[in-house]
Amino acid sequence: MFPPTSRYAQTETAQLTTAAGRQVVYLRRRFLPKTMPPTQAEHKVVEGDRIDNITAQYLGDPEQFWRVCDANRAMHPDEMTAEIGRTLDIPLILGG
Template sequence: MFSVTSRYHGIETARLSLPGGREITYVRRRFLPSGAPTVVAVHTVSQGERLDNVTARYLGDPERFWQLCDANDAMRPDELTSETGRLLVIPVPQGGL
């Protein structure tokens, strides 16, 4: 259902049956990984830097920004690059390339 690089890859789906026979398929809740990530690098955010560029540089795919969010306990991706000088933990990439 989802690409191997998606944060939702491998998460179970479920179905909700509504009155009238209509069924809705949905993805179950995704929980953040427990424990500290395995860190491969630490990146210092530069002024005007974009998260997709950081992610492409370290993880090889700009759409894997969510892995940086998970590793840095960020609910909103823009939090990660909003402050110049912030240190970002770069985790071991998850999933296939």
């Protein structure tokens, strides 16, 4: 359903049957991982930083921003760069 690099790749699906008998397939809720991957680097946020650019710099793919969010226990990507001077943990991506 989702590519292996998607944050939803390991998220289970479920089914709901409506009162009219229609089957609706949906994704179960995704929680932040209980254990964090090892850190490969730290990044100090400066004026003008964007999470997609930071992720492209360290992980080589701006769409992997969710990995940095997970590593820093952030639910919203914008909060990652809202505070100038904040230090972000950049995760080491194991196995791809």
